[in-house]
Amino acid sequence: MNPTPLYSYASDPAWADLLPLPQDDGQYPLAQIAYTEEYTEAMSYLRAIMAKNEHSPRVLQVTAHIIEMNPAHYTIWVYRAKTLFALSATGEVQLGRELEFLNDLALRHQKNYQIWNHRQTVVEAIAAAAAPAEQEQLVREEKEFMNRMFEQDGKNYHVWSYRQWLVRRFEAWDGELSFVSALLERDVRNNSAWNHRFFVVFGGGGMDARQQGEGEVVEEVVEREIAFIEDAVFIAPQNASAWNYLRGVLKKVHRPLSSVESMCLGYAPLDNPDKITSSHALDLLADIYAEKREEHGKAVKALELLAAKFDPIRANYWNYRVGLVKASV
Template sequence: MNQPPPDSYASDPTWADLLPLPQDDGQHPLAQIAYTEEYTEAMSYLRAIMAKNEHSPRVLQVTAHIIEMNPAHYTIWLYRAKTLLALSAAGEVQLGCELEFLNDLALRHQKNYQIWNHRQTVVEAIAAAAPAEQEQLVREEKGFMNSMFERDEKNYHVWSYRQWLVRRFKAWDGELSFVAALLERDVRNNSAWNHRFFVVFGGMDAQRGPEEGEREEEGEVVEREVRFIEDAVFIAPQNASSWNYLRGVLKKAHRPLSSVESMCLVYAPLDEPDKITSSHALDLLADIYTEKTEEHGKAVKALELLAAKFDPIRANYWNYRVGLIKAAA
């Protein structure tokens, strides 16, 4: 679908009908960008073809050429998408080939947003054209994302795209086991924790469970998640991601923080400071005891331990909270 670029657009008969349009930076540009000759020529011919509002195979050729030189040029991506959709509607291109083009680019430019935004447009068009093949499409997309995660398990663009794909095609099946495997490999993967929250509660909001279409009651889900967190905290008590996830689960389920007091005390026994292994457990205990007037003394003790020993870099913040408690009293 993407023909290799010519050595020179000016000498290629395919482009002979176009008068290239150079970039207009005004008469006396203060900071003119020093583009390469290759990039300048390709952009000049693209401007000419855009001025005609042409959507033809040669648009794919020149946009692919420019994208290779500058994959973050969003205007090029937009015009390429319009051309692809027009050619696909006319039966002149197969959109599946565009995914192969994007796969190669994504592996070489892992932090590029435009690639994934364009991919979303292409996948939507493929799914609309062949509804019966959506399941296979989603399976292949997940497979490619898995290969991306093997290179970078915290790639924000890939995670965002995965959540769009799961929500768009209701592809919750298998996601919980997928993210559990990632967390087993790296319990500190904050991106995986975020995705687990999305899967667990996104699946419930969609009136179904995340695995095999089963419907779980919210109470069962919360208990399962708390057990999962307990195992993760046991492995890495000082991992902020698991404690933040715990707070999120309790908030979503409208459960009081005090429901995990005993768990926190395992990692932050206030009476035995030498055995404290988690500043996050201390912080949570401070919140739990702040909510109980009769336990304000324990809240102050937890905050003072944080300020003096377990998180002194934020001592001013912890002392500020101590002041709030004393002022309220």
């Protein structure tokens, strides 16, 4: 089977009016990049079209071609966006079609940041011209697409960042708590999902961040979160994400660490080290007991257990903390 011939701008009459501009690396380039012939030609024609400051359908053609070869090329995305908005203003293109183009790219290039930065720019432009009902539909479709992305990689940083922007920008908090709860049921160790849960519960609007008085979080919300953490820890006692979330919740609502002492002891009984199942619970107990002078002995014991048995790879750190506790007596 013969390979598909490469597209040639030089042989296409639609580009005949342009004199391609080659890349200028100087007379003696120190480390010249060995671009492919296809990429070199496409970039040469793009430089020529940018020199004219042209915003036309053929700009979308050449930028799509280059993006397919190098989706991380920031300058290409910027010029494409300018062209899209210029053509949209004259009715020559529909911005919604750009999202279809981005969907395909995002699914094939999971870790590319530029795709999501461009998507945010396009969605802002679509929303600016949309009625409220159309905005709601746009947000629903964006969330649905992100759910497809999370099915492939539930920890994709770029998708999570975009989702938080979308939710905050459009006040789209409804359903976010149940969404992130479902993700954590699927993978309780998904640190990105734990981070999003904190964002939804304590950093957003709607029922999941109800407040009373001077920024005081409603008690039932706090209790719900503590119960959710307890269930997660029961499933995976050595999961750092849940314990870190617990610390974050307690700090946010100004509860002392000692309020979860009994929970920690369930996973790290100091009087029975053979029953300890979580180094994170042991660490938390060390912090709890370090706050009380009369309990410093327990703090030292917890830290020494971490250094000797439960986290020896960081023994120097735990021994350093032992020194701090003893010095504070």
